[in-house]
Amino acid sequence: MPEDGEPEYALASITSDFAHYWNYHDRYVKLYRDFSAIDEDGKTIKKEAFLRKLTSGKFLPLLIHTENSGGSYKLVKIPAHIAKDGCAVIAANAKTELRYFKMEGKPIPAFNFKDINGVEYSSANTKGKIVLFKCWFIGCSTCVKEMPELNKMVEKYNNRKDILFVSLAIDDKKPLQEFLTKTKFEYATVPGQDKYMTEKLKVAAYPTHFLINKNGILVKTVNTETAISEVLEQLAVQ
Template structure:
């Protein structure tokens, strides 16, 4: 089975960047326009080459920006990925449109009952979770957008650490051993549910990551897929539940 994941950076491939030789300044209106594509030459801050999957993932959560590299020209365009300042990141995220709703859920629907067991053997039964807010993430290790959002999802857990009415569950397609190996280098603070393929299939999920928030009555109040500012929208959904 082939799994799909949305690419939050698809707009980048249609982005145009003004390239200008440093020794021949021109008015902004006269600058040649260079299109950024998967085949573009992209380097890191130290000048090393970056393949498309790598720089695409670096840009996925707004930590980095892309700009013409020093010495780039319209004839030989080169782009460079550089870190955003905290202020630049905040401004960038604030301008983004909200994430699109996933095609697998609708707001207000009652989520089908579930029973899960996490990596530590703890059981989660939707009946026992009545009265709590449940935040679900469906993901798998081989999905770049899934991995890219983990640091922000960890911050989301930390922001709600003092609340005992919010439960975070990450349902992975991968099995226990693979997740255990992966999280040694990539900590994930959600309760991790291995072997969750059957759960994802029950809900008809076919692209990843898929995130949703379920209210105290078991109804979906938010559902979306990959987005550079997904944690902010998840937090808002949590806060809006009475």
């Protein structure tokens, strides 16, 4: 077992080719967490500085063994043999993470929605409640695939009237109604929110999930149901 400060995985094994690297990245790189950040020289730096360096396309985040619950990552130069495939992908991912990190701790952009059943959700009437936004559209296969797990999450917190699950869809009301007659989805669903998602929330990929605390402050932005569950568990006990 690695000691503190040592890599969890050998760099050579996870960068034998880009497919191996991305499998590692997808499973173990959780940049939404409050991790310990280490630069390429082994010095501790702030998370924002770490993400900015990643956006250069010159580095990858290597998971380092630590007792910190958020994990620890060190910047490592991208090996030349995967640079052609990897630089742009790693940089683009980091740019998204940096954009959302800079939104954390700030009020979620003002909203006033009406779902397909006529129920209103606004910045005012959701104060005092934890709010989850799922951003999606019908043609997004990943968005649809995660719905059964999201339904389980809604059921888990069914007795918590202070937690609201709201989905913001690109699609109009009628196609959403037709879709929801065939696919079970327990979130409240708001139609026609392309402009709010792209202009206000800066969503660039789907699905994207925003977790907002009882004061209307954005806590985290994530893109998997596992990450949602992790962050929501922390929020639910505060």
